[in-house]
Amino acid sequence: MQPFTYVRPDTLEQALHEAAEPGASVLAGGTTMVDLMRGDLAAPRRVVDIGHLPGLSEIDLSGPVLRFGALARMADAAEDAALKRDYPALAESLQLAASQQLRNAATLGGNLLQRTRCPYFRNGVSACNKRVPGSGCSALDGEDREMALFGISDACVANYPGDWGTALAAFDTAVEIRSAAASRTVPLANFHVAYGDDPARETVLEQGEIVTAITVRATPAGRGSTYAKVRDRQSYAYALVSAAVALEMDGDTVASARVSLGGVASKPWRSAEAEAVLTGATLTEAAGLRAGEAAFAGARPGRHNAFKVELGRRVVARAALTASRRA
Amino acid sequence: MQTLDVTLDVNGRTHSLQLDPRTTLLDALREHLGLTGTKVGCNHGTCGSCTVHVDGRRQLACLVLAASAAGRAVRTIEGLAAADGTPHPMQAAFVAHDALQCGYCTPGQIMSAVSCVEEGHARTDDEIREYMSGNLCRCAAYPNIVAAIADVARAA
Numbered sequence: 466m467q468p469f470t471y472v473r474p475d476t477l478e479q480a481l482h483e484a485a486e487p488g489a490s491v492l493a494g495g496t497t498m499v500d501l502m503r504g505d506l507a508a509p510r511r512v513v514d515i516g517h518l519p520g521l522s523e524i525d526l527s528g529p530v531l532r533f534g535a536l537a538r539m540a541d542a543a544e545d546a547a548l549k550r551d552y553p554a555l556a557e558s559l560q561l562a563a564s565q566q567l568r569n570a571a572t573l574g575g576n577l578l579q580r581t582r583c584p585y586f587r588n589g590v591s592a593c594n595k596r597v598p599g600s601g602c603s604a605l606d607g608e609d610r611e612m613a614l615f616g617i618s619d620a621c622v623a624n625y626p627g628d629w630g631t632a633l634a635a636f637d638t639a640v641e642i643r644s645a646a647a648s649r650t651v652p653l654a655n656f657h658v659a660y661g662d663d664p665a666r667e668t669v670l671e672q673g674e675i676v677t678a679i680t681v682r683a684t685p686a687g688r689g690s691t692y693a694k695v696r697d698r699q700s701y702a703y704a705l706v707s708a709a710v711a712l713e714m715d716g717d718t719v720a721s722a723r724v725s726l727g728g729v730a731s732k733p734w735r736s737a738e739a740e741a742v743l744t745g746a747t748l749t750e751a752a753g754l755r756a757g758e759a760a761f762a763g764a765r766p767g768r769h770n771a772f773k774v775e776l777g778r779r780v781v782a783r784a785a786l787t788a789s790r791r792a
Numbered sequence: 793m794q795t796l797d798v799t800l801d802v803n804g805r806t807h808s809l810q811l812d813p814r815t816t817l818l819d820a821l822r823e824h825l826g827l828t829g830t831k832v833g834c835n836h837g838t839c840g841s842c843t844v845h846v847d848g849r850r851q852l853a854c855l856v857l858a859a860s861a862a863g864r865a866v867r868t869i870e871g872l873a874a875a876d877g878t879p880h881p882m883q884a885a886f887v888a889h890d891a892l893q894c895g896y897c898t899p900g901q902i903m904s905a906v907s908c909v910e911e912g913h914a915r916t917d918d919e920i921r922e923y924m925s926g927n928l929c930r931c932a933a934y935p936n937i938v939a940a941i942a943d944v945a946r947a948a
Binding site: 466468469470471473492495496499500502503512514516517540563564565566567569570699700701 | 793794796812813814816835836837840843846849850851852854855856857859860862863904907908911913921922923925926927
């Protein structure tokens with residue numbers, strides 16, 4: 466870990482001024498940042514600890530817009546009774562992520578910002594355009610079983626690992642951002658940047674900006690939602706493929722559908738293709754599989770991850786059937 | 793280089809330390825306070841052997857900067873037994889069920905298990921497995937660990 470100066474501001478305003486300093490990074494739960502710093506994958510000169518700041522941890526589900534304070538802990542949201550009842554996909558995405566120790570520490574804002582688990586990025590030595598721009602991508606002719614199928618390029622095929630971000634992509638979600646000078650709200654769809662040609666850039670967050678809240682427009686489709694996640698082991702693993710599906714049903718017919726995919730893309734990935742197939746369909750297993758097929762029609766598999774196309778088709782179908790039973 | 797004055801509350805005692813900001817809670821416990829019951833496993837947030845309680849909730853000490861833990865109540869395996877040395881019921885259950893082989897992961901397992909029961913996540917064996925999944929045991933003493941936790945949960 467490289468040396469840094471540690472500061473612990475008492476207010477958000479102070480934190481925003483500190484975070485604007487060149488070389489400063491924000492520390493919240495620490496589960497990602499401390500790990501990245503230990504591996505020299507992040508080397509901030511100044512660490513601005515905001516984990517203790519008051520007023521940023523509330524979860525408010527009462528209004529027309531759900532509001533998740535950026536410093537709310539994953540475990541608290543995962544076990545929120547109202548969230549489990551009204552937006553099971555969101556609660557499940559958190560419950561199926563990480564371990565209880567990590568969920569107790571990690572924050573909802575920080576979770577959105579977690580970085581890829583690509584081993585060629587994490588190992589600190591392989592050619593990696595994300596870690597050392599212009600150095601190449603070792604995954605292209607290496608072990609790419611975990612890599613993404615969507616939102617990739619010849620410069621980077623890394624996978625966005627987050628479950629929470631993926632589930633949020635199935636809803637009308639926005640990210641509230643503050644800086645010392647201003648505040649802005651960015652739709653989640655525009656918050657993450659597909660790795661594409663500039664793999665080093667993962668979000669639109671600028672130096673000095675802090676995520677303060679995540680908002681979700683309330684919808685009856687929340688109750689008809691689920692998050693399905695398939696992993697190499699039953700618990701405590703990243704998704705090979707995951708899917709969030711949120712439905713409104715009119716009898717057996719799908720009145721509206723939202724579908725997002727995880728484990729297969731360089732950012733939380735909404736599938737308009739799957740939504741189009743589901744909307745208006747009578748929801749049978751066959752219809753779910755057709756939606757899954759549509760979701761992966763544009764996939765770009767590599768050498769070892771083509772299995773995610775067939776697996777993903779079935780995960781979408783399973784999620785759609787579960788969601789329809791709840792709707 | 794910056795030296796931080798950090799006051800840690802560990803097992804009910806207050807300690808004033810001067811630390812490099814890079815010091816994790818895990819390193820502060822072991823290297824500065826001599827509390828070596830908390831183990832360094834992966835030092836990476838994946839194995840659970842460094843599990844401690846921070847403000848009553850289980851966390852991984854390898855992913856918490858010591859400076860971030862200032863002002864919070866930290867409890868380690870050394871703080872689990874009663875004042876007269878009587879083992880905590882979970883410690884006794886691990887002994888009774890032989891819930892270990894090499895013992896290296898055991899302090900983390902026990903700290904996690906105490907939380908698992910306190911959280912109400914030990915109602916079935918499946919639930920115990922799910923909520924203990926952050927603690928790896930390379931000796932694979934899992935069946936006996938689950939049995940020990942289930943015993944304590946039943947008695948609670």
